[in-house]
Amino acid sequence: MSRTAGTAQQTESVGTDAGEARITWLPAKGARLVLAVSHGAGGGIEARDLRALAAVLPGRRVTVALVEQPWRVAGKKLAPAPRTLDTGWRGLWPALTAPGLPVVAGGRSAGARVACRTASELGARAVLALSFPLHPPGKPEKSRAGELLGAGVPTLVVQGGRDPFGRPEEFLPGSHRLVEVPYADHGFAVPKKAPLTQDQAMDLLAGAVAEWLDGLS
Template sequence: MRIETSAGPAEIELDQLRKPAFLLLLTHGSGGGVDAKDLLIVRDSALRLGGAVARVVQPYRVAGRRAPGSVVIQDQAWLEIVAHLRGRKRIPVIQGGRSNGARVACRTAVAARARGVLALSFPLHPPGKPEKSRREELLAAGSIEVVVINGASDPFGIPDPADAAEVRVIPGQSHAFRAGFDLIADTVTPWLARWC
């Protein structure tokens, strides 16, 4: 499915049941795609619980760029995507993503009226530059519950547990998960089940 936004078209991979319990929107990191294994594990967990899942390829990636560009433009396009997918449904909307997608999900959570945010590999700061913290983006979700899942050796840092409802650290993993998918599923499944 394609959705036109003010930043250009976005592409959506939608897995939907007839009467879903919730809608989960997931998006990718800066140079990645929606077929990252951690996103697929989360999708599968949500589908097993009766949710609908939209994996969103943001407009900058559809256009072939690796970097998202302006935060304002990226967030506005995301909110347009959420509004389109939500339509008139009155089901809970949960949003999330990996890396840059986690940042978008946190920054827009309040405006999107999300019930929860899942932040996979939230990049707390650029590698080697902890003084350039993105903590405020994580906190932008306000009272909306944020669950963070990061690798123990992520060079982008690991958020403080006090800044999220839950911070799950996957041992032996960096920014891109190569293992620990069972721990991701074990974290996400009971959290998503709250909206069933």
């Protein structure tokens, strides 16, 4: 396990049974929580929603850990099967808990599914599900609601208002809280003609997550 320090962040490589993963730490002064968030199946930690959280939360005493799954670190273009994703997440969990703080497991899209599937067994304090893929586009009958409803810990879902993987109104009531980002798609992009700007959408997202995290501690 190696760690390279920078001025505002640290990068840590972690070996897992699925390969080498990578954690980019954005430490908070006087941190009370760690929010560990992973990317989806089609992108990395540069996603706009993850960047927005990384910019805001350390100032709210939340250390952010941006997690890159082994397949992404290896430079592969396609994510492996869910079981392999879960194996990678389990393998890096000890590094996430190393600071000795409660860990909120999170991710966007496929990363959110991983967090939900493993939250209870790993002892996550809560789950943050960004753009939870409730079903494949155009196939609502192939619901993944069971993963979300089975997380077993407090859960916040942040969903774009026009997400083809599941619009906010498609989510069944449950123990989770749901926040809508109006006009946003699966990547939280909003149309240029929308009454909400892209910056405002990201402020809404980050503010909702920060408020929810405040209520956990």
